[in-house]
Amino acid sequence: MAYNSYLILGEKLAVMDSVQGIVVKLPAEELLKILINPETGFLRKGLFDENVRDYQGETLVNSSIRDTIINAPESFILRNNGITILVSRLETALYGTLKLNNPQIVNGCQTCNVIYNASRAGLDVSKVNIITRIISTDDQHTITSIVGANNNQNVVYDMIYEISRPFHKKLEEYFAAQTALPEAWRVYYERRSKSLLHERLLGYQRATFRSLIQSSVAVWFSMPCEYTLN
Numbered sequence: 001m002a003y004n005s006y007l008i009l010g011e012k013l014a015v016m017d018s019v020q021g022i023v024v025k026l027p028a029e030e031l032l033k034i035l036i037n038p039e040t041g042f043l044r045k046g047l048f049d050e051n052v053r054d055y056q057g058e059t060l061v062n063s064s065i066r067d068t069i070i071n072a073p074e075s076f077i078l079r080n081n082g083i084t085i086l087v088s089r090l091e092t093a094l095y096g097t098l099k100l101n102n103p104q105i106v107n108g109c110q111t112c113n114v115i116y117n118a119s120r121a122g123l124d125v126s127k128v129n130i131i132t133r134i135i136s137t138d139d140q141h142t143i144t145s146i147v148g149a150n151n152n153q154n155v156v157y158d159m160i161y162e163i164s165r166p167f168h169k170k171l172e173e174y175f176a177a178q179t180a181l182p183e184a185w186r187v188y189y190e191r192r193s194k195s196l197l198h199e200r201l202l203g204y205q206r207a208t209f210r211s212l213i214q215s216s217v218a219v220w221f222s223m224p225c226e227y228t229l230n
Contacts, residue, residue, distance in 0.1 A: 020090050020136040022098065025077065028115050028128035034103065035116050043116050050086060050104040050147060052163060054195035055113040065114040073127035082131030083108025086143060090136035100134065106147045140166070163191050163209055175207070 037044050048054065056062065068076050084107040091099040105112060111130065119125050135146060144164045162168065168191050175189040190196045190208050207215075 019139075019142060022090065022134050024098075024132050024134065026083075026130045026132040028076075028119075028125040028130060031083075031112065031115060031130060031132075032119055032125070034100075035112055043113070047103060047105050047112075048109050048192075049169075050106045050143070050164070051109045051192060052147065053109060053193040054197065055109060056194055057197065059110075062110050062114050065111060066118055069115070069118050069123060069125060069128055073125070076127075077129040077131055080111055080130060081108075082133065083111055084133045084135065084146070086146065087134060087136050088138050090134060098134070106143075168209070 035043055035047065065080065068079050072079070083105055085100065086104045086106050087100045087102060089101040091101070108130075115125055115128065115130075137143060137146075147164050168189075172189045172191045175187060178186055184202075187205050187207050188196055188199070188201060189212075190206050196206055
């Protein structure tokens with residue numbers, strides 16, 4: 001779903017062809033204005049559609065992020081890698097702010113979710129600041145490259161390039177659109193890691209990139225009961 005957000009102006013990055021960017025020191029309270037839908041009060045999940053992973057839950061890293069918010073909020077900006085936001089267009093708005101057209105957070109999903117959950121739990125995030133890179137481009141190859149470069153420490157690099165392609169996004173939508181089928185027959189495509197974690201699905205209803213490859217190869221070699229993907 002397309003929407004716009006506004007941010008305080010920061011330090012401008014070099015312009016390269018059709019790519020523009022800016023770096024800001026973003027207060028957590030301002031980040032929450034982007035993350036939270038004002039009508040519902042809940043997290044805008046669509047902000048992370050371009051991210052290769054969804055929120056991973058209570059991992060050691062995420063627990064550490066939360067501990068920093070509680071015990072050392074002033075040093076959060078030094079301990080955290082920051083977030084990267086892709087936009088279709090970056091505009092200077094009134095009163096020294098930036099207008100972000102169709103923002104997508106491609107790196108920092110864990111950080112954003114921890115800050116959101118901490119705020120909802122009543123924790124004070126007023127002293128938390130996050131280094132934020134905002135990049136404006138509509139070139140799909142550039143977008144894929146940025147997503148891959150910002151996530152290559154966490155997942156297999158080639159997989160990032162594959163699941164970021166428009167084909168897989170359309171496939172995800174296709175699986176979700178099969179509403180005419182009885183619920184027990186439906187299968188959903190978990191394109192991004194743990195994106196269906198909180199859905200009430202049976203094991204066979206969750207198809208991942210890996211399981212789709214495994215199934216395709218098994219059918220190709222006519223060994224659906226024997227073939228495994230190493």
